[in-house]
């Protein structure tokens with residue numbers, strides 16, 4: 001069978017798509033996957049490196065734009081629609097799955113118009129406008145959190161969870177851990193693009209960590225723009241840290257971490273629960289409907305994570321939270337246990353099984 005996975009833009013949309021591709025390809029040597037994304041999305045940079053086939057189409061958002069930009073964007077979507085039709089005629093897929101992001105809509109609408117079975121996957125508790133609209137025309141909707149169900153037509157909606165890449169799932173199954181001697185592994189990352197606010201807060205926290213800072217093994221993902229500033233900031237304060245613009249091997253990064261400091265994007269949440277990691281979440285405050293805060297709260301109320309809101313984020317506060325958890329391994333162990341109990345490990349299998357049956 002042939003499957004098109006359309007969408008991306010950010011890692012939170014693309015990586016669940018990759019997890020579905022891994023599962024679909026593992027089910028039969030004759031199965032084929034084609035990704036369809038946009039030139040500016042993370043997919044254009046990552047997928048060729050991973051060996052996946054990718055076609056690029058024209059598409060962009062419209063939210064918050066003036067009239068001229070909206071018209072230009074509508075033109076790009078129309079062009080993307082005709083590009084999608086060409087791709088569909090050439091690749092002849094049996095199934096098309098939209099994972100969110102700009103390329104989803106033109107491809108799903110074109111596939112629907114040609115009578116091909118279409119599906120969407122929603123990672124978040126509160127879906128965006130595009131997925132809400134698409135849900136009325138697709139054959140199936142897969143959701144990651146129960147809270148999303150009320151936004152979609154009941155009969156076609158299935159709760160599957162958010163698919164996780166195999167290399168990360170394997171690191172959970174092997175219980176690969178971490179602590180070496182009396183050092184403490186701290187993984188800092190701000191979603192797929194990095195987070196400047198978290199970068200700055202970490203550098204400001206260092207002076208408040210006292211002697212403990214020499215025990216830290218820090219891996220810090222900064223995003224493209226901030227890597228030099230953060231690297232220099234650690235160096236100037238005499239702290240050993242591996243500073244990267246992007247972490248290619250998240251499985252190893254999670255494996256080496258005793259504590260994770262991160263945003264609360266839906267795919268991040270799926271992964272840290274699968275890996276059973278103790279986390280301090282700093283939700284991105286401008287995500288649609290403040291959904292990152294809702295994501296983090298659902299873990300915090302189960303003692304499966306701690307949260308600092310950006311409005312309360314200072315170096316001193318962050319250092320106090322880190323020190324508290326470093327000094328109380330039993331609290332970290334409790335967070336880990338509770339996080340692991342929330343993991344949904346078979347989302348990719350559930351999605352592929354449902355798409356193949358519906359076919």
Ligand SMILES: CC(=O)N[C@H]1[C@@H](OP(=O)(O)OP(=O)(O)OC[C@H]2O[C@@H](n3ccc(=O)[nH]c3=O)[C@H](O)[C@@H]2O)O[C@H](CO)[C@@H](O)[C@@H]1O
Nearest residue numbers: 010011012015123191192221246247250265266267268287
């Ligand atoms: C600002 C914003 O609106 N962000 C949204 C975006 O987040 P974003 O794209 O940041 O996605 P998530 O935080 O959900 O996931 C990040 C993904 O990137 C991977 N990763 C991250 C850093 C790195 O160096 N290497 C790496 O591989 C992680 O392992 C994970 O798979 O999509 C998510 C899923 O729709 C939403 O929940 C988020 O709210």
